[in-house]
Amino acid sequence: MRGARSVNAWEELPAALRELVTEYVQHLVVERGTAPSTVDSYSRDLRRYAEHLTACGVAGLAEVRAEHVSSFVAALRSGTGDRAPLAPSSTARALVAARGLHRFALTEGVVEADVAREVAPPSPPQRLPKALPLAEVTRLLDGASSSDVRGLRERALLELLYSTGARISEAVGLDLDDVDRSERTVVLDGKGGKQRLVPVGRPALEALEAYLVRARPTLVARGRGSAAVFVNSRGTRLSRQSAWTALKSAAQRAGLASEVSPHVLRHSFATHLLEGGADVRVVQELLGHSSVTTTQVYTLVTVRTLREVYATAHPRAHG
The missing domain is CATH 1.10.150 (DNA polymerase; domain 1)
Incomplete structure (x- = not known):
């Protein structure tokens, strides 16, 4: 019918x-x-x-x-x-x-003008970036093993991702010359060939130092020599997939229920900076965003957090 x-x-x-x-x-x-x-x-x-x-x-x-x-x-x-x-x-x-x-x-000459050309489709709903609470990030990083060569590499990689907000491709693309341990900075090669200088926190720098001194020489000796910071068991540059697998393994060991990806660590880096009082334009520079509009999405996350805290903490929030 x-x-x-x-x-x-x-x-x-x-x-x-x-x-x-x-x-x-x-x-x-x-x-x-x-x-x-x-x-x-x-x-x-x-x-x-x-x-x-x-x-x-x-x-x-x-x-x-x-x-x-x-x-x-x-x-x-x-x-x-x-x-x-x-x-x-x-x-x-x-x-x-x-x-x-x-x-x-x-x-076909049926109409003299295309009146539909300027009508725009509806904007998709804005997806807020997912960020881990600081306590979960701490569990993730503390759960990374540092007892063997692979564990030292994993710990250094995860600490660096969270400390710098680097994309996974930027982290595995690091060369030794991109790391300045005395100045505690790294040079990241971002999208469109744009480079940016990003500070590295002390815990990440210590994990990176441990990996470079105690693990990387063993790994790189298995290959023909590599300029890459992070190398695999064959002595060649670590792939994005291998880095992703290392993060998933660490998340499972830490017992994190939420889905964890390299991008989640990047989101957490940005959100925690803003929640700590960082200026949005500084975060834009650290993330390598070409427009501050992209970075401002993170401010929505922090505003939501503020509302939740206010609703539960203020005695007359629901008056």
């Missing part, structure tokens, strides 16, 4: 809209070679778009204004009638289908 109603609803739409949608779908199949699954999705999206335009009193695409396209996006996000709201990703796909229809209509 639902399918029959859908067919009837489609047949009741203005002929000009139905014919244009049909022509565009055929264009996707025949001339563009679009995948069948994509064609099916676009067909559903365009039928819904045509129904929306009809409900707005629009009989043909030449009558459409940008406001109609925007209201279509809003209707998808909020849900209409018996239709549930769509996720941002599904809404964005429907908008792509509608914009494609308008481009096609412009190319």
